Amino acid sequence: MSAQSPTPEPMVTGPHDPEHDPKASYALEPEYVEALTARIVSTTGATSPTYSPIHGQPLANIPQSSVDDVAEAFRRARRAQAAWARTSLDDRAQMLLRLHDLVLDRQDEIVDLICWETGKARKHAFEEPVHIALTARYYGRTAHRHLDSERRLGILPLLTRAEVNRVPKGVVGIIAPWNYPFSLALCDGLPALLAGNAVVTKPDAQTMLTALLGAQLLEEAGFPKDLWQVVAGPGRELGTPLIKSSDYVCFTGSTATGKVIAQQCAERLIGCSLELGGKNPLLVLRDASVERAAEGAIRASFASAGQLCMSTERIFVADQIYDRFVERLVARTEALSLGASLDWDVDMGTLISPDQVETVTAHVADALAKGARVLTGGKARPDLGPYYYEPTILEGVTPDMTCFAEETFGPVISLYRFHDEADAIDRANAGRYGLNASIFSQDGDRARWIARQIKAGSVNINEAYGATFGSVDTPMGGMRESGMGRRQGGEGIHRFTETQAVATQRLLRFSPQFGLSEETYAKVQTANFRLLKKLGRA
Structure with missing residues (x-):
């Protein structure tokens, strides 16, 4: 759905008011569910039912992705990312700020869906759209602070210009948990998008609809359709193919699974951030x-x-x-x-x-x-x-x-x-x-x-x-077996970039000139370095 497309209204079969029997049967309208699940990359024809933990009632049949579907999701994402990386930083930031407004405007719909899928109290579900709105606004407002090229000291004052660029990694794989299905489905991906990456995400099977609503809101905010791909299925089947195709992996979940993911990422020499267990x-x-x-x-x-x-x-x-x-x-x-x-x-x-x-x-x-x-x-x-x-x-x-x-x-x-x-x-x-x-x-x-x-x-x-x-x-992140890497702040966006050093040399080259011998050139350079130390230069 594009940003201009009409938004399907979330509906329930029973009235939503404080006097309504909380044990009444709630059911999402089929059209609403169909609009959300259409975002899953799936060609298998297989579906898996999901149920509300509130009373065990059915919510939806979720299309299931195959290993080939994961490959297709990455193909689409890489194609979209190539164009997205050329999109100006200001345009990317504006989409995040539009997402901020959309999330606040649609918070009742978001919170309802979180409650249906997780069974958590409404006041706790409310934390999730708030967190995503804060994250979108923060990165939208601080994009240049985190991603603009930075001037650094060159080896020779005035004669060497050095700078550091932040280059997107490519396609980020996100394996999201069920406990904060809206917040944790999106909060890692937002800075990844701002940094110029695409995303392929596998939300938890128990909370697919909430994650899919997040994907819908991204598109309504103006992000290109193929930039955020969603696959659905068991982690034991899709996890490894996702990791093998990713340029960086984000995982939130158990320490045991996090260790396996870290090993798989290490074998490919790609980075990962893991938020794991705690006591x-x-x-x-x-x-x-x-x-x-x-x-x-x-x-x-x-x-x-x-x-x-x-x-x-x-x-x-x-x-x-x-x-x-x-x-x-x-x-x-x-x-x-x-x-x-x-x-x-x-x-x-x-x-x-x-x-x-x-x-x-x-x-x-x-x-x-x-x-x-x-x-x-x-x-x-x-x-x-x-x-x-x-x-x-x-x-x-x-x-x-x-x-x-x-x-x-x-x-x-x-x-x-x-x-x-x-x-x-x-x-x-x-x-x-x-x-x-x-x-x-x-x-x-x-x-x-x-x-x-x-x-x-x-x-x-x-x-x-x-x-x-x-x-x-x-x-935000863990020490010891609670994980590695950080979300939020500068660390939360820099993990999705490669640092690239670019240095331009002016006038003098790093070899003998003006008839100097190699030995004399070495002595001149040594004298220069001693002088720079006396002048207090790093």
């Missing part, structure tokens, strides 16, 4: 506001039902305020509303699949069997829907329990006391991950000093995750 800590220092820390911990732990890579799973609390903090945290958790609704009155939605329910249930059962205590929650809620699980707080978790060090990726947190801040830092840094952390304290300087000692790619102070997540001028 994120939150530190509540003795001077923290108990109420603010408890509120922040709720969002840090139970946003999107804990299915957020930045989500907190371990909370370390100073002895002096531990009991008061736990009392407020439990009370706030028990006050959360769970349910199936597309409206704003639900605090936490559902897990996305039976696999997630199985993992969460197993982690809690293992902890209880080995002596941990449930302060609240601790059980599935099939009365609400097939994959609902209560927000759960555990105490007494020990290293022999699975949830102590392994990522749960669900609404389960473990509480730990600490007396000495150095001990809390050591415990927060324990394990193999290092993605996100939070610190609550009324002493900002001290909290920032502690943050420098935390092994995490991002640290939020007096906030759960939104401060770094929304600050798109700052890089």
